[in-house]
Amino acid sequence: MADVRLASVSKRFGTTAALTDLSLDIEDGDFVVMLGPTGAGKTTTLRSIAGLDTIDGGDITIGGHSVAGLTPAQRDVAMVFQQYSLYPHLTVRDNLAFPLKSPLMSLDKAAIKRKVAEVAEVLHISHKLDNKATALSGGEMQRVSIGRALVRDPAIYLMDEPLSSLDAKLRSELRVELKRVQADLGATLLYVTHDQIEAMTMATRVGVLDKGRLVQFGTPRDVYENPASLYVATRLGLPRINALPANVFGAGAPSGATTIGLRPEHIRQGEGRSTRVTRVEHLGDQTRLHLDLDGHALVTLTDAHSALSPGDTLSVTPANPLWFDSAGARVG
Amino acid sequence: MSGLSSAWSVTEPSSRQKWIAGILVIGYALITMMPLLWVFLTGFKTPPDSISYPPKVIFEPSVEGYVNLFTTRTRVTPSQLDALPPPANFAEEIVRQRDMVIAGPSKFGERFMNSVIIGFGSTFLSIVLGTMAAYAFSRFRIPFTDDLMFFILSTRMMPPIAVAIPIFLMYRQLGLSDTHLGMILLYTAVNISLAVWLLKGFIDEIPREYEEAALIDGYTRFQAFYKVVLPQAATGIASTAIFCLIFAWNEYAFAVLLTSGNAQTAPPFIPTIIGVGGLDWPAVAAGATIFLLPVMIFTILLRKHLLRGITFGAVRK
Numbered sequence: 138m139a140d141v142r143l144a145s146v147s148k149r150f151g152t153t154a155a156l157t158d159l160s161l162d163i164e165d166g167d168f169v170v171m172l173g174p175t176g177a178g179k180t181t182t183l184r185s186i187a188g189l190d191t192i193d194g195g196d197i198t199i200g201g202h203s204v205a206g207l208t209p210a211q212r213d214v215a216m217v218f219q220q221y222s223l224y225p226h227l228t229v230r231d232n233l234a235f236p237l238k239s240p241l242m243s244l245d246k247a248a249i250k251r252k253v254a255e256v257a258e259v260l261h262i263s264h265k266l267d268n269k270a271t272a273l274s275g276g277e278m279q280r281v282s283i284g285r286a287l288v289r290d291p292a293i294y295l296m297d298e299p300l301s302s303l304d305a306k307l308r309s310e311l312r313v314e315l316k317r318v319q320a321d322l323g324a325t326l327l328y329v330t331h332d333q334i335e336a337m338t339m340a341t342r343v344g345v346l347d348k349g350r351l352v353q354f355g356t357p358r359d360v361y362e363n364p365a366s367l368y369v370a371t372r373l374g375l376p377r378i379n380a381l382p383a384n385v386f387g388a389g390a391p392s393g394a395t396t397i398g399l400r401p402e403h404i405r406q407g408e409g410r411s412t413r414v415t416r417v418e419h420l421g422d423q424t425r426l427h428l429d430l431d432g433h434a435l436v437t438l439t440d441a442h443s444a445l446s447p448g449d450t451l452s453v454t455p456a457n458p459l460w461f462d463s464a465g466a467r468v469g
Numbered sequence: 470m471s472g473l474s475s476a477w478s479v480t481e482p483s484s485r486q487k488w489i490a491g492i493l494v495i496g497y498a499l500i501t502m503m504p505l506l507w508v509f510l511t512g513f514k515t516p517p518d519s520i521s522y523p524p525k526v527i528f529e530p531s532v533e534g535y536v537n538l539f540t541t542r543t544r545v546t547p548s549q550l551d552a553l554p555p556p557a558n559f560a561e562e563i564v565r566q567r568d569m570v571i572a573g574p575s576k577f578g579e580r581f582m583n584s585v586i587i588g589f590g591s592t593f594l595s596i597v598l599g600t601m602a603a604y605a606f607s608r609f610r611i612p613f614t615d616d617l618m619f620f621i622l623s624t625r626m627m628p629p630i631a632v633a634i635p636i637f638l639m640y641r642q643l644g645l646s647d648t649h650l651g652m653i654l655l656y657t658a659v660n661i662s663l664a665v666w667l668l669k670g671f672i673d674e675i676p677r678e679y680e681e682a683a684l685i686d687g688y689t690r691f692q693a694f695y696k697v698v699l700p701q702a703a704t705g706i707a708s709t710a711i712f713c714l715i716f717a718w719n720e721y722a723f724a725v726l727l728t729s730g731n732a733q734t735a736p737p738f739i740p741t742i743i744g745v746g747g748l749d750w751p752a753v754a755a756g757a758t759i760f761l762l763p764v765m766i767f768t769i770l771l772r773k774h775l776l777r778g779i780t781f782g783a784v785r786k
C-alpha cells in the first residue's frame with residue numbers, strides 16, 4: 138500500500154479533453170470515491186494511473202516515485218474493469234489464480250491455492266470455483282472480478298464502477314462487503330462510480346468530477362454539506378437539491394446570488410410562503426411531497442403517515458439554504 | 470448456446486414445418502453429394518463396371534482401383550503367368566486376373582505426402598504470420614493502417630495465376646522450382662491476405678480489456694497475447710485454417726507449372742493415372758477419394774470450434 142498522487146494531470150483524445158489539470162492526493166489506507174456522470178473522465182483517470190493510457194501533461198506518483206514511463210506491470214496496481222473482467226475460457230479458480238501466476242509474483246502452487254481459497258471465502262464464491270466463468274450469474278461474475286484484484290497486494294486498487302451492473306439488493310450487499318474488506322486489509326482504493334450512494338456510504342473521501350475536472354474533494358459529509366457548486370450539490374443527495382430563483386422567498390439573498398439551493402430536508406413546514414401540494418409519494422419509511430411555488434416545482438420530505446393530499450396548501454420556509462451565482466458557483 | 474436456443478424458442482416451428490425443412494435439407498444434401506458418392510462408388514468398381522452402359526448402381530465391389538492406384542504393373546504372357554509361384558497377397562491376385570504382375574509401388578503415396586507437407590505447412594505458416602499481423606493491426610497504432618490493409622487485400626484482386634510466368638522464372642532463378650519450400654511459400658503468399666483479413670475481424674471482437682488486465686497483472690505483451698488472445702481467437706483461427714488448407718490442398722495450376730517430380734502434389738498427379746494402360750477410372754476415383762480425406766478429417770476435428778461461435782459470455786452488460 139502506498140500514497141498515490143496526481144499532479145495537474147491532463148489527457149486529450151483528439152479534440153476531446155478527457156482530463157484537465159486534475160490533481161488528487163490519495164493517502165495510504167484511503168477509500169477514495171470519484172463521482173461523476175458518464176463521460177466525466179472516470180475511466181480515463183484509472184487507466185492513466187494504471188499506465189494503460191499515457192497522460193499528456195502533469196505527473197503521477199505512486200509511493201513517492203513518478204511512474205512516468207513505467208509499464209502497467211511495474212506500477213504495482215490492481216484494477217477491476219467496468220466491463221469484460223473475466224476470461225471466458227478459464228474457470229473461476231483459474232481466473233482468480235491468473236494474477237498470481239504472472240511472472241511478477243513467483244508464488245508456489247500451494248501459496249496460490251491458499252490465496253485463491255482465502256479470497257473466494259471472503260467473497261462467498263468458494264462453491265463456484267470450478268465453474269466456467271461464463272456459467273455465473275451477474276453478481277457472481279462481479280465478485281470474481283473484484284476477487285481477481287483482491288488476490289494481489291498492490292500499492293493501490295483501482296475499481297471502475299464494479300457494482301454498476303448489479304441489482305439493488307446485491308449492490309447494497311457488496312457495498313458493505315467491499316467496505317469491510319478494505320477496512321480489514323487497510324487497502325488503498327480508488328473507486329469510480331456515478332452512484333452517489335456508493336460514494337456516500339463507502340468513501341473516506343469523495344472527489345466530484347465534471348467534464349474532466351475535479352471540482353471538489355473532501356469527506357462525504359463535507360462535500361454534502363458544503364458543496365462548492367450547484368453541480369456538486371445536485372450530484373449528492375436524494376431527492377435532489379431544489380434549485381429556485383434566489384428571490385422566491387423574498388429578500389435575504391447575499392449579493393451575487395441568483396439561485397437558492399434547498400435540500401429537501403432544509404425546508405421547514407408550517408410557516409412562510411404558501412405552496413400547493415401537487416403529488417404525494419408514500420415510500421413507507423418517509424413521504425415525498427411535490428410542491429408548487431409560483432410555478433416552480435419543489436420536493437421535500439415529511440413523515441410517513443402524512444395526511445396531506447394533492448390540492449392541499451402547505452406553507453414552507455427555507456432553513457440553511459445554499460446560494461449560488463449565475464455560473465453555479467457557491468456564494469455566501 | 471442455451472441463450473441462443475431459448476432465443477429461437479420464441480418462434481418454435483411446428484412439427485410439420487420441421488418435417489418439411491428436414492426433407493428439404495436432406496434432399497439438397499443428397500443432390501450435392503451425388504457426384505462425390507459416384508466417385509466413391511466408382512473407386513470400388515472393376516474397370517469394365519466403371520464404364521458399362523447403362524451405368525451400374527448395384528455391382529460387386531472390388532479393390533482393384535485401389536490396387537492399381539498404389540502400384541505400377543507390367544503385362545505378361547499366359548505362359549509366363551503360369552510359370553509364376555502362387556500370388557503372395559490379394560493385390561497380386563487381383564492384378565494377375567488381368568494378365569499382369571506388380572512391377573512396383575506407384576508414385577501416389579509420395580505425391581500424397583507432398584500434398585500433406587505443402588498443404589499443412591503453408592496453412593500453418595499462413596496462420597502464424599496472419600495471426601501476428603492481424604493482432605498488430607488490431608491493437609497497435611500503425612501508420613497508414615487502412616492503406617496497408619487495402620494493399621494486403623489488393624494482392625488478391627487478380628487471379629494468382631496471372632503472375633505465373635514471373636513466378637516461374639523467379640523460382641527457377643532462386644532454385645525454388647519443384648521444392649516443398651517453394652510451394653509452401655507460394656501458397657502462404659496467396660493465403661496470407663485472406664488470413665490477415667479474417668483474423669483481424671476476429672481479434673477486433675476480443676475486448677482489449679482482457680489483455681490490459683493481464684498487462685496490469687504483470688504479464689508481458691507476448692504472454693498476454695499467448696494466454697488471453699489466442700484461446701479466444703481459436704474459433705477464428707480454426708475457420709481461417711480450414712479456408713487456407715482447402716486452397717492449398719486443391720491448388721492445381723501452380724502445382725502443374727512449378728512441380729514435376731520431387732515436390733509434385735496430388736492434384737497434378739491424379740489425372741496422369743488415366744494414361745497408364747487404358748482408361749483406369751476406378752484408380753482415378755480411388756485417388757480422388759483418398760485425396761478428399763485429409764480436408765474432411767481436418768474439418769471434422771475443428772468442427773467444435775466452427776460451431777461453437779465466439780463466447781463472450783463473461784461480459785457484463
Ligand SMILES: Nc1ncnc2c1ncn2[C@@H]1O[C@H](COP(=O)(O)OP(=O)(O)O)[C@@H](O)[C@H]1O
Nearest residue numbers: 150153155173174175176177178179180181182
Ligand atoms: N479511447 C478513446 N478515444 C477517444 N475518446 C475517448 C477514449 N476514451 C475516452 N474518451 C473520451 O474521454 C471522455 C472521458 O471518458 P471516460 O474516462 O471513459 O468517462 P467515464 O468513465 O467517466 O464515463 C469522454 O468524452 C470519452 O468520449
Ligand SMILES: [Mg+2]
Nearest residue numbers: 179180219297
Ligand atoms: Mg467509464
